[in-house]
Amino acid sequence: MGIQDIVEGKKQWRAHTARVKALPPDYxxxxxxIQRYLFKVGPIDLADGNLLTGIVDFFEEGASAGKGVLELIGADVAAFCDGLTKDSRTNADVYQESLSGRPGK
Structure with missing residues (x-):
């Protein structure tokens, strides 16, 4: 990864956070x-940015339709996140494997 890649990644992250800040406060x-949950136990490929960007897209559509955020995702944020990552290998899986000493799937 070169310096140009790092600079481009920072630009993309700043644009992403600006989109989040433009959402209504409850969103x-x-x-x-969601971000805190996914960074803690989320999928290993979270760094590619598609999942978080997709969530912001989803939230922007919901906000423009006048819906509350809990109408979109339900009352349980963790269950929503688990649904998004159900078929992905997560950091929690890696941690469990390191404790058991057995390789993953």
């Missing part, structure tokens, strides 16, 4: 909780 709170 921002839920997004931050």
């Amino acid at each position: 921002q709170i839920v997004y931050k909780e």
